[in-house]
Amino acid sequence: MTSPREHRPREHRPREHRPREHRPSRHRPRRTRLRRTRLRRTRLRPTDLLRLGMIGPRTRKTRSALSALGICLGIAAVIAVTGISFSNQAHLLARLDQLGSNLITVSPGKGADQQPVPLPATAEKMLADIAPVQQVTATGATKAQVYRNDLVPPQQTGSITVLAARLNLLDVLHATVRSGRWLDGASESLPVTVLGDQAAQRLGVTASGERVWLGGQSFIVTGILAPNELAPEIGTAALVGWPQATAHLGADGTAATVYLRSHPERVPDVQAVAGATADPASPSTVAVSRPSDLLTARSEAKSALTGLVLALAAVALLVGGVGIANTMVVSVMERRGEVGLRRALGARGGQIAVQFLLEAVLMGLIGGLAGLLLGGLTVYGYALAQDWPASIPLPVLVAGPLVSVLVAAVAGIYPALRAARASPTDALRST
Incomplete structure (x- = not known):
């Protein structure tokens, strides 16, 4: 007679960890597409352009003041010559009218x-x-x-x-x-x-x-x-x-x-x-x-004085424009290192040209306003001393600052283009 089987506790054997076999996937691997992103050109805002234009006048105050003084004297000469001539003309015409023209x-x-x-x-x-x-x-x-x-x-x-x-x-x-x-x-x-x-x-x-x-x-x-x-x-x-x-x-x-x-x-x-x-x-x-015959003398005096005013005004504006052009050319030559550094950092030639053109325009505007004030005071002072009626035509008062800005812009075109065409490597090498 056989004895029953003895109940023995079953020994716990840890399972061996077998690495899971890598089975090839049925799906095809995804191809990652690299998107080509274009770098957009940076555009300066008007406030940034104004700040750039003020770099020259802020850093070179004496030279900028002298440049503005040149256009100031030119506009002041235009206002003074025009105002004094028109005041004299008004006085003459009043006398002619008084005599019966x-x-x-x-x-x-x-x-x-x-x-x-x-x-x-x-x-x-x-x-x-x-x-x-x-x-x-x-x-x-x-x-x-x-x-x-x-x-x-x-x-x-x-x-x-x-x-x-x-x-x-x-x-x-x-x-x-x-x-x-x-x-x-x-x-x-x-x-x-x-x-x-x-x-x-x-x-x-x-x-x-x-x-x-x-x-x-x-x-x-x-x-x-x-x-x-x-x-x-x-x-x-x-x-x-x-x-x-x-x-x-x-x-x-x-x-x-x-x-x-x-x-x-x-x-x-x-x-x-x-x-x-x-x-x-x-x-x-x-x-x-x-x-x-005084009426004929009146018209002849008016035309003669008007021609004289236009001639003197043209000479004065030419002198002011040459002064600004000379100053801007010197400024470009002295700031070649700055131009080269900005070009190396990514600034385009157009931005460089706009910077120097704005500097010229700002100097022309400041000089034009100062010349308007100086010329007006000269006219009123001279007319008061001569006991004449002070007369400055309104178009001359409005056109004074505008013409100064226009002359400064024309004078600053060549220096601005010269700065824009400067090579970054040559500019940096010259510093």
């Missing part, structure tokens, strides 16, 4: 029978409605005669006439009172008179307050006029107020002579229409005075 005289002409044809009663008002006409005044004829006293024979008139005068006669003719005073609203209806310089001399009147015999009654002399070259006819006349002349001296109220002050540039136009305006029915019987 824009004064037109309308008076009765002669008809077919060679007799004077009076102006219509509406002539003065119609002439005042012409657009370029700025001032209008008139004198009227009377039937009165003037004497020193009532004892003088009537035939001894002394070639003195009695004229009715508007209150603005002296303003339009730019006449002055040598002594006494002119007629006003209160005295034009009273028996008072103002004598011309020659009339006072012939009557023996030396001061205001004396009496003369005029139209059969005594008149008080309130003033004596100074000589006037524009209207010599008032120098031999006794002038009375318009209401007094029509009421007591036989004046019919119509104008015998009309004086016009027109815009200086529109004198020929006013002259062309004055006859037909004063008497539309018969313009040929109206005598219209031609502008004096």
